Amino acid sequence: IHSFNRTEMKMIIINSDNLEKPLPELHYKKARAYICGEENNGVSIVVQAYGGLEKTRNCVKSILEYTRGEYDLVLMDNGTADNELIDFFESVERRKKQIIRITKNITGVYAINNVLRRLNTKYIAVVNNDIIVTEGWLDNLLTCAESDDSIGMICPASTNVSNYQQENLGGFNNSEEMQMKAALFNKSNPAKWEEKIRLIPTAALYRREVFDTVGLYDAGFMHDFGDDDFTFRVRRAGYKLILCRDTFVHHDHNQEALPPERLAISQRSREFFREKYFGVDAWEDTGNYINFTFENIDITNKNGKSILAVDVKCGTPVLEMKNYCRSYGADVLYSKVYTSDIKYYADNISIASEVICGNPETLISSENNKFDFIIVGRPLNSYNNPFGFLKNLISKLGGSGYIIFCVRNANDARSFLSMLNVNIGSQPIEIKAVNYSDFLDKLSEYGCTNADIHTTTLPADKKLKETIAGLVISMNINGDKDSVYQNIMTEDYWITAN
16 A cells, blocks of 8 residues: 655646647548647747857847747757856847756757757747858748648758758858848749758758657767658658758858767767668768759650659659759659669658569569659669660650669779779679660660760779879870870769650
8 A cells, every 4th residue: 555645746737728639531641730739830949059159149149130920939058067158048138038958968869859848839940059040041941831731841051061951152251241142042932942861950940740740859879860860750751851942041160070089979870870770871872962964854844744763772863853843843743763672662652652672674664654754873784684674764755755874884993903903992783894885875776866974983082083193194095194084083974865
């Protein structure tokens, strides 16, 4: 028998009086939005800081000066040793203001998760303290969010960021010039909204229901790859990740090489990500950008488009083509992905209409649809019958469709140096020694009359490039040595044909 004092008992009351039960016929995505965060339609702006008083001061000042409309300001100090940040936060003149102090810096994830648990506005903007916001930044992000209930997370373009989220406004010399250029740049334009496989949130706007649906940030990722993990979970839950290229903020951060101890942590975090996602790599499997192959694709016809993609890893090329079409006012209505590796199924099905797992060379023979765009992510000369496969793919093109594929250079610097008993690593995939010009001949034979060629370079550091160039110069070679060097440094020949 246990006794207790009723005066010590604490009752928690959760007021749901203003909510209604979602109707049974609602789609699950609508039902989730109906009860998650709808009680408060406002916006919370969270500034997360750990030290860095001057940058924090500039960040908060920019929010107060360049953010229109109503919002709750949440100022969070993640365990700064002295009181200078708290003193500054207390001095900020803002009626709707909340200060949260974490007494000890555990990790950034620990801090932001504790803040997110306490917020119930429909939208939450999280801004790092080294961000300077600009005129119209929040309005533009909210316009994007309100355009589609399935948009879960939005980032503006910025300086000093990777993942092709970079924008520098053509350069600027001071804060005043930056703000002037940003005010002209920040014009809401849906044609500049890009759907992404993952996002790096230097600043980000979240739909509050996302956290109710997918949970908070995974505390297992202490320093790196936590953002990658969260964006993967958001997208796999059925939400879109959008980069607003119509909106600019300044990331006041110098990107420097990580010290050895931090690099080791980053590498371990990358391994943890691969373990959690059954072999998927957050960078290698999402960084296969090929928009450089789109430059001469004609989107004059604005009719709904269709895409057939083959072995595009997590699907970045599919989204890039969708974004390219949108920038010209055309929508992609149907997309189909064939993948040889089942580990990519979950990510491709999150962005495509249909996904088929298996051997594309055999499966595509039974494909009955015609497509406006066909994209092959793996080198065509890595397949069993590359010319037969190319012919089969071209037969699936619509009347004015385009096919995009690459041919891996079988005579690159790897093979060149191996002849000199210098090993810089073998080809990551098995390829057939077929020249890209042979594929150009076949394209003409199979009915494609136009072809553009782009090249990508072998990943090599400056010292290795200089060594290879020196070897070429020192050898007795007939012809232009610069051309020889460029040829052996080419990794892939990308061909766009119609």
